[in-house]
Amino acid sequence: MLSIWLVLVSCIDFLLYSSAEEGLEFPSFDGKDRVLNVNERNYKKALKKYDMMCLLYHEPLPSDKELQQQFRMGEMGFLEVVKYFIFTESCDLCPLGLEEEGSIYVFKDERVIEFDGELSADTLVEFLLDLLEDPVELISNPMEQHAFERMDEDIRLIGYFKGEDSEHYKAFQVTAEKFQPYVKFFATFDKGVAKQLTLKINEIDFYEPFMDEPVTVPGKPNTEEEIVDFVNQHRRPTLRKLRAEDMFETWEDDMDGIHIVAFAEEEDPGFQFFITENNKLTIS
Secondary structure: EEEEEEEEEOOHHOOOOOOOOOOOOOOOOOOOEHHHHOOOOHHHHHHHHHHHEEEEEEEOOOHHHHHHHHHHHHHOOOOOOOOEEEEEOOOOHHHHHHOOOEEEEEOOOEEEEEEEOOOOOHHHHHHHHHHHHHOOOOOOHHHHHHHHOOOOOEEEEEEEOOOOOOOOHHHHHHHHHHOOOEEEEEEEOOHHHHHOOOOOOEEEEOOOOOOOOEEHHHOOOOOOOHHHHHHHHOOOOOOOOOOOOOOHHHOOOOOOOOEEEOOOOOHHHHHHHHHHOOOOOEOO
């Protein structure tokens, strides 16, 4: 029977020492011990109490005290900056549907998001901060547009809508929540920005990493289901950068496909050599 480390993160507490004017800042660990016991009778209460919950799913702790201490100093050491630790040594939480030992899951707004990044404090906290951001980032001026165009490492979508009350924008927003934070969603209500991006009203463009030209989602205006299906079909890019925040997701590609890992300098333009239309080929 597997043990559970539950790390509960309240949005208010997580933004420790950070004012509204300062924005979201990397929190500082205050040294307090917040280890509580959780079992199959009270985990639902924990899920309801916190805006966001981060959970590490691992094997039972060894009976040897020295080995237990080694575990806490090692595998759990990267969680030291997160505010709430909740621990149970022997608890079957099968209703949560967890399967992979050693994996980290985040529970937010009835979603279960698997963390596929490096097991380090910096990477985990950045991941959680991204989940606290709005799922759709608005592009309102040329400066923000240029910043968007420079994001060549990310899978991203951008749509042009009449405004926040548009039903088509709301469908886009709901879709963004399903893919946050692994796929970036942007929107603009500005005609000038839309013209520069060659977007028509209610049109959505999909950008693959390191590709100059986007692919337009067909059949505008699109429903939530149509956008979800399109992203699921196209989110596996030909070329991607191996990054700390999603390094393990990279290895979950189709085992029947071809995967090449290339090591190069950051400024090396040679990645263009790998651009291909082979949908079974992934290069990191």
